[in-house]
Amino acid sequence: MPIVEAKGVRKVYRGDGVETEALRGVDLRLEAGEFTALVGPSGSGKSTLLHILAGLDLPTEGEVWVGGVRLDRLSRAERARFRLEHVGLVFQAYNLLPVLTALENAAFVLELRGLSRPERERRAMAALEALGLADKAGRFPRQLSGGEQQRVAVARALAAEPLLVLADEPTANLDSKTGLALIERMQALNEERGVTFLFSTHDPRLLAHVKRIVRLEDGRLVGEEWP
Amino acid sequence: MLRLAWRNLLRTPGRNLATGGVVALVVFLSLVFLSVYAGAFDAFFRLLLERTGHLVVRVESYREKEDLEALTFAPPALPLPPGTQVEGVLEGQALVIAGERSRAAVLTGLEAGGLERQRKLLKAGRLPQASGEALLGEALARALKVGLGDEVVAYAPGGMGLGIFPFRVVGLLDLPETHLEARTLVVGLGDAQALLFPGRVTRLEIRLSGIGLYDQEPLEALKARLKPHLEGLTVETWLEANPLYAALLPLYDTVMALYVGIFFLLGGLILLNALYLSLVERVREFGLLSALGLTGRRVMALVFWESLLLVGVSALVGAGLGLLLHLELLDGFRLPLPQWILEQYREFGLPEVLYGRLGVKEVLLTLGYAVGVALLAALWPGYLASRLEPVEAMRYVP
Numbered sequence: 001m002p003i004v005e006a007k008g009v010r011k012v013y014r015g016d017g018v019e020t021e022a023l024r025g026v027d028l029r030l031e032a033g034e035f036t037a038l039v040g041p042s043g044s045g046k047s048t049l050l051h052i053l054a055g056l057d058l059p060t061e062g063e064v065w066v067g068g069v070r071l072d073r074l075s076r077a078e079r080a081r082f083r084l085e086h087v088g089l090v091f092q093a094y095n096l097l098p099v100l101t102a103l104e105n106a107a108f109v110l111e112l113r114g115l116s117r118p119e120r121e122r123r124a125m126a127a128l129e130a131l132g133l134a135d136k137a138g139r140f141p142r143q144l145s146g147g148e149q150q151r152v153a154v155a156r157a158l159a160a161e162p163l164l165v166l167a168d169e170p171t172a173n174l175d176s177k178t179g180l181a182l183i184e185r186m187q188a189l190n191e192e193r194g195v196t197f198l199f200s201t202h203d204p205r206l207l208a209h210v211k212r213i214v215r216l217e218d219g220r221l222v223g224e225e226w227p
Numbered sequence: 228m229l230r231l232a233w234r235n236l237l238r239t240p241g242r243n244l245a246t247g248g249v250v251a252l253v254v255f256l257s258l259v260f261l262s263v264y265a266g267a268f269d270a271f272f273r274l275l276l277e278r279t280g281h282l283v284v285r286v287e288s289y290r291e292k293e294d295l296e297a298l299t300f301a302p303p304a305l306p307l308p309p310g311t312q313v314e315g316v317l318e319g320q321a322l323v324i325a326g327e328r329s330r331a332a333v334l335t336g337l338e339a340g341g342l343e344r345q346r347k348l349l350k351a352g353r354l355p356q357a358s359g360e361a362l363l364g365e366a367l368a369r370a371l372k373v374g375l376g377d378e379v380v381a382y383a384p385g386g387m388g389l390g391i392f393p394f395r396v397v398g399l400l401d402l403p404e405t406h407l408e409a410r411t412l413v414v415g416l417g418d419a420q421a422l423l424f425p426g427r428v429t430r431l432e433i434r435l436s437g438i439g440l441y442d443q444e445p446l447e448a449l450k451a452r453l454k455p456h457l458e459g460l461t462v463e464t465w466l467e468a469n470p471l472y473a474a475l476l477p478l479y480d481t482v483m484a485l486y487v488g489i490f491f492l493l494g495g496l497i498l499l500n501a502l503y504l505s506l507v508e509r510v511r512e513f514g515l516l517s518a519l520g521l522t523g524r525r526v527m528a529l530v531f532w533e534s535l536l537l538v539g540v541s542a543l544v545g546a547g548l549g550l551l552l553h554l555e556l557l558d559g560f561r562l563p564l565p566q567w568i569l570e571q572y573r574e575f576g577l578p579e580v581l582y583g584r585l586g587v588k589e590v591l592l593t594l595g596y597a598v599g600v601a602l603l604a605a606l607w608p609g610y611l612a613s614r615l616e617p618v619e620a621m622r623y624v625p
Contacts, residue, residue: 056518056617077522084520091621097512099234109519111228156519 001068003164003196004030004053009062011048011219022048024219025062030164030198035190037207038200040216046200047168049216053198054087054166055079067163084112088157090167090199095153096141102128102152103137109160120159127159128152131185147178151185158189167199176205183209228525232532239505246501247541250597253494254545255552257487257593262553262583263562264486268479269440270581275472277344279465280314280432281446282453287461295319295386299427305456308449310436314338315428317419321383323363323412325371332367332412334381336419341432345400345413351375352398355415361394364411365401375399381412383423392422441476483589487596495600502534502608513612514620523613530612534605535598542597546590556583 011023023045030036038046051057052064055071056079064071067086071079083089088109096105103121104111106128110120128134131151141149150170157165167186171179183206190197207213207227215223236243284305285298292298302315317336322329337345342354342362350365352375361379363371373379377396384390394414402408420426438445446464453462466473506513516526559580562569569579 051618054518077524080517080520080522082520083518087520089518091515091518095515097231097515099231099238104230112520112525 002029002065003032003034003067004028004198005063005065006049006053007063007065009049009052009059009064011045011052011057012060022219023052023059026216026219026221028214028221030196032196033190033194034212035187035197035210036199036212036214037210038198038214038216039202039207040200040222042202044216045219046216048219050166050168050198050200053164054089055083084109086163088160088162088165090150090153090157090165090170092169092172096149096156098141101138101140102133102144102148102155105141105152106137106155106159109156113160123161124155124159127155130158130189131155145178147174147182150174150178150182154182154186154189158193158195162195164196164198167197169200169202171201171203171206176203179203180205228529229532229536232529232536235505235509235529235533236537239508242501242504243537246497247537247544249497250494250538250541250600251545251548253490254542254593254597255549257490257596258546258549258585258590259552259556260486260490261483261589261593262549262556262585263560263581264483265584265586265589266556266560266581267562269584270578272440272472272476274578275469276440276465279468281435281438281465282433282449282462283465283468284431284433284453284457284460284462285429287459289461295423295429298429299424300429300460301426302428302431303456303458303460305431305433305453307433307453308435312340312434314340314432314434315416316341316430316432317416317423317427318429319383319386319419319423321381321412321422323367323371324380324382325373325377328371329382330367330370330409332364332381332410334383334412334414334419334422336414336416336423338416342413342415345398348400348402350399350401352396355397355413358415358418359392359394360397360415361418362398362400362411362413363396364408365399366405366409367411368396368399370409379412381414381422386423387427388421388423388425390422392418394418484592487593491596491600495604498534498538498600498604499607501537502530502605505533506530506608506612510615510620510623513615514617514623517615517617518621526615527609527613530609531602531605534601534609538597538601542594546594549593550585550590553583553585556581558582 006026006028009023009026013020013022026049038049040046052059053066055074058072069082071082074082097108100108103124107120107124110123125134125137128137131154133148133151133155136144136148144152171182174182186197187209189195211226213225213227214221286292286300289298305313307313315338319334321332321334323332345362346354355361368374371379373396375396379394379396381392381394400408400411400413402411443464450462450464513526559582561579562581
């Protein structure tokens with residue numbers, strides 16, 4: 001059974017009497033352990049698709065299945081709980097809570113799940129170590145570089161051991177070296193732990209590291225590659 | 228969540244310190260106000276109790292009777308608990324004459340205890356110590372153009388007494404109510420009885436020991452015990468004997484709640500403003516929380532926690548300071564008011580020195596208001612935060 005399955009997903013935004021079709025019938029299947037990049041020009045619908053797959057937004061038409069659960073049938077609160085339990089999210093910017101340390105940020109989702117403090121700190125610390133941030137666990141986001149902040153965000157997603165990590169242009173705000181280093185870390189985690197990743201990117205240099213590339217244009221899937 | 232709420236408060240220390248300061252001030256002022264208010268209330272009722280006694284025995288239907296003979300009675304023997312003081316009072320109309328001047332007055336005959344209670348009203352001279360000595364209201368003395376050591380004659384014909392009695396003025400009374408002062412003649416009970424009605428009184432004042440100011444239960448119990456011994460007489464508690472003032476008592480809670488409510492309404496608006504600003508500044512953060520899996524209810528709870536923490540800490544500081552000042556007020560204080568307002572207080576018979584009182588009820592009311600305001604002020608910002616769409620909120624540019 002696939003981890004993710006989108007069937008005929010359409011998304012239409014309506015505002016000021018204007019309709020904008022962001023997704024035009026997207027079909028996508030993601031198997032467990034995939035490390036997939038979603039590529040396409042700006043406005044092609046990459047972020048919209050990721051948001052719908054994360055349950056942050058609902059499709060206008062179509063079905064969205066994640067881990068065997070039909071997300072588009074869930075209520076807002078049920079989708080929030082589903083994300084908390086099963087989906088790790090990494091955003092382009094503003095990923096961390098500024099008042100929490102790196103360790104507390106990495107442990108935050110586990111805290112929301114109600115894990116005991118020692119348990120969540122153990123798991124968050126392990127995630128930070130895997131991303132080379134063990135020595136910066138006590139630092140606040142303002143004391144970390146952009147790349148380190150993104151790695152903390154990935155650590156938060158991984159510490160929760162989700163079914164799926166969705167990352168929306170995680171390297172967009174990083175210089176190419178830092179961006180590449182982050183992708184390499186994510187790739188290593190994918191290979192070592194079998195975590196399923198789907199991330200959107202503009203950066204062609206990162207594509208050498210992925211197992212699968214899904215191309216999106218004008219809200220349609222226009223091609224797939226397995227480099 | 229609690230840690231996140233606390234650290235969020237520390238992000239804008241200036242604003243939260245100012246808001247917390249207002250809340251602390253509101254709590255402080257509320258407690259001080261309640262202490263002073265209860266102190267003034269107590270002083271007023273203590274004065275009333277002191278004047279009346281815990282229980283008062285009079286003839287039945289005394290309010291409809293005007294004739295002195297109908298109003299007087301011979302004091303019966305009463306089964307009273309040990310330590311109880313019973314004092315007879317005889318009150319009647321008399322014409323007070325000094326040379327060619329005369330004035331209508333109310334002559335009050337008091338026993339030694341009753342005379343002693345007049346001491347704090349004494350403006351000049353001393354209390355009567357022997358038969359034929361009297362206290363005169365200062366205004367009455369002015370009207371009669373008499374002073375200490377002068378002689379006045381009380382004339383009250385038509386009773387069973389002598390009808391006329393000479394007195395030497397040994398003291399002048401300064402009463403809160405000027406109109407009463409112009410009609411007051413206080414003498415020993417024996418002299419009053421000789422003049423008006425030998426062996427009779429118009430009322431018996433019963434004073435008990437160890438009874439709380441507003442404790443009515445033991446009074447009702449004693450009333451029930453006395454009733455069989457009071458043929459043709461009636462016994463009332465001090466509140467029943469002063470129905471007009473007794474009607475004020477239920478207003479105490481209402482006024483207290485209303486005033487404190489107004490304080491907190493103002494504090495609540497400032498708190499609401501601070502919470503709303505905090506929400507506007509952190510829209511993206513709330514979006515992130517929602518994206519990570521916080522349900523709307525938990526987002527709302529975060530805003531409530533922030534409000535409760537801010538108010539809780541501030542309320543504790545305000546309550547601490549308020550209680551410290553209350554400890555000072557416990558020892559007695561003078562109202563820091565202009566003289567003309569103090570005059571009004573005196574008109575009501577309030578003493579100038581009041582004693583603060585704060586009960587558990589007052590402290591709980593204040594803290595209850597604080598918690599209530601914290602919840603109410605957080606309601607709207609919390610609701611808005613809980614309804615934020617994560618994707619839109621994370622794109623929000625303040």
